[in-house]
Amino acid sequence: MKVRSINIPNLFHFKNFHLDLTYPAGHEKAGKPLDKVCIIGQSGTGKTTLLKLLSILSYNSNRYSSVASLDLIKEIDLQFELGELSVTKHLELKKDSDTEVTNMWRNQSISGLNVEFEKGVEIWQKFKESKNNHSIYFPAELDYSLEVDSYTTMNLEDRLTIDFSSVKAVNAWQIILKDIQKYQEEEIKLRQEISKVAENFKDVESIQKAVKKLDNWRKKSFNPVLDIAERCLNPLLIHFGLRVKTKLDFQGKDDIGFVKIEDLNGNEVPNGLLSTGTKQVMLSALPLYLLKPDKCLIFYDEPERSLYPDIQRIIIDYYLSLTTDSQFFFATHSPIIASSFEPWEIVELKFDKKWNVYRDKYYEGENHVDNYFVDPRYLDYDLILKKVFDLKDTSTDLRMEALVELTMLKNQLDQLKQEGKLQTKKAKDILLRYKSLAKKLAWKTE
Numbered sequence: 001m002k003v004r005s006i007n008i009p010n011l012f013h014f015k016n017f018h019l020d021l022t023y024p025a026g027h028e029k030a031g032k033p034l035d036k037v038c039i040i041g042q043s044g045t046g047k048t049t050l051l052k053l054l055s056i057l058s059y060n061s062n063r064y065s066s067v068a069s070l071d072l073i074k075e076i077d078l079q080f081e082l083g084e085l086s087v088t089k090h091l092e093l094k095k096d097s098d099t100e101v102t103n104m105w106r107n108q109s110i111s112g113l114n115v116e117f118e119k120g121v122e123i124w125q126k127f128k129e130s131k132n133n134h135s136i137y138f139p140a141e142l143d144y145s146l147e148v149d150s151y152t153t154m155n156l157e158d159r160l161t162i163d164f165s166s167v168k169a170v171n172a173w174q175i176i177l178k179d180i181q182k183y184q185e186e187e188i189k190l191r192q193e194i195s196k197v198a199e200n201f202k203d204v205e206s207i208q209k210a211v212k213k214l215d216n217w218r219k220k221s222f223n224p225v226l227d228i229a230e231r232c233l234n235p236l237l238i239h240f241g242l243r244v245k246t247k248l249d250f251q252g253k254d255d256i257g258f259v260k261i262e263d264l265n266g267n268e269v270p271n272g273l274l275s276t277g278t279k280q281v282m283l284s285a286l287p288l289y290l291l292k293p294d295k296c297l298i299f300y301d302e303p304e305r306s307l308y309p310d311i312q313r314i315i316i317d318y319y320l321s322l323t324t325d326s327q328f329f330f331a332t333h334s335p336i337i338a339s340s341f342e343p344w345e346i347v348e349l350k351f352d353k354k355w356n357v358y359r360d361k362y363y364e365g366e367n368h369v370d371n372y373f374v375d376p377r378y379l380d381y382d383l384i385l386k387k388v389f390d391l392k393d394t395s396t397d398l399r400m401e402a403l404v405e406l407t408m409l410k411n412q413l414d415q416l417k418q419e420g421k422l423q424t425k426k427a428k429d430i431l432l433r434y435k436s437l438a439k440k441l442a443w444k445t446e
Helices: 047-057 098-106 120-129 169-199 204-220 224-240 276-291 309-321 381-387 397-418 425-440
Strands: 002-011 014-020 036-041 075-082 085-092 113-115 135-138 161-163 242-244 261-263 297-301 327-331 346-351 357-360
Touching: 002 047, 014 357, 036 047, 047 135, 047 297, 047 327, 047 346, 135 276, 169 204, 169 224, 169 276, 224 242, 224 276, 224 309, 276 309, 309 327, 397 425
Parallel strands: 036 327, 036 346, 135 161, 135 297, 297 327
Antiparallel strands: 002 014, 002 075, 075 085, 085 113, 242 261, 346 357
């Protein structure tokens, strides 16, 4: 399921707001819903609000209740695709209690849909009844706790929507927890057999046979920890000088069933000493790896949080690689994140003179790939800040003052050179100041 468009007649600063979320003419996917969307804009323009509104396409969600209970929401049209079908959903929300709104959404009927083809109703019904996740929501304030609520059965795989602002992201670990425990318990059992043979002073051949049994088991058995390391976490953790600990050092029951992290020298790093950025990477990627979303709506609010620029540059493509045919929505303030998107994938929200929100277009005339005059993929970050994020001046006042002084010093040196006075004390003092200032400004000197 992918969203094609959204119309908001009246919500906060959104007045007669229309958002086309399809590829432009001239693109190989022209007319199809975008695979990923980057929402940018000043604080208050409604980036997070859009994420929440789009997420109401999913069922059994409580996220919308705090929004839908407002008088300001009247009618919202959402158009999305189910396979080859184009479906329009018309929502009319009035002020109700949170309970009434929640029940209304849990009991939605097919009669509220306008489907282009008759067979679409049957497909839609099957889609509603499927156990696949319809949407996953990652808030800006993600719970960084790495302690699983083992006393609670979350059943994330069976949830139509998952909101990690109300459910701990680390609870996704329960999806594979039993598999890891089973694997590690079997490994401990086989290792104990080797120890038992050795302790009973049996012949070398018996010990070798027990060791070979363990090696053969390792080769034939699926190792869930190794799979998580190689296919999910290690490609990102390596940027922190870390990796998943795949060797089992059994000291007690707490060593079974959970991912442990170590540095590249093999020293285990306790969860309490992991950086916020490391936890952010683990908790924002691991649920996608475990849930394996297929045809799902996935929302990330401020994915750049606590991540160094080198991680930001690769994180978007990395998230996409963990899913199948899903649609991503990112709300961000990061020019580095924005540089990962094609210009038609960026939704820049601005205020007009009446403080209503509109989308700033990056093209002139027809919405065609050749008519776009801004493409963040080809810009350095200074230009992205100016052309995409509308920052008029990317230099600080101190830098501007230093640049003016540098120019004056250069002019003085040129004048002294013409007068043949470069060897004077005055000229040497000016040159010393000039080189010192140029170094601070990363300015090349002759």
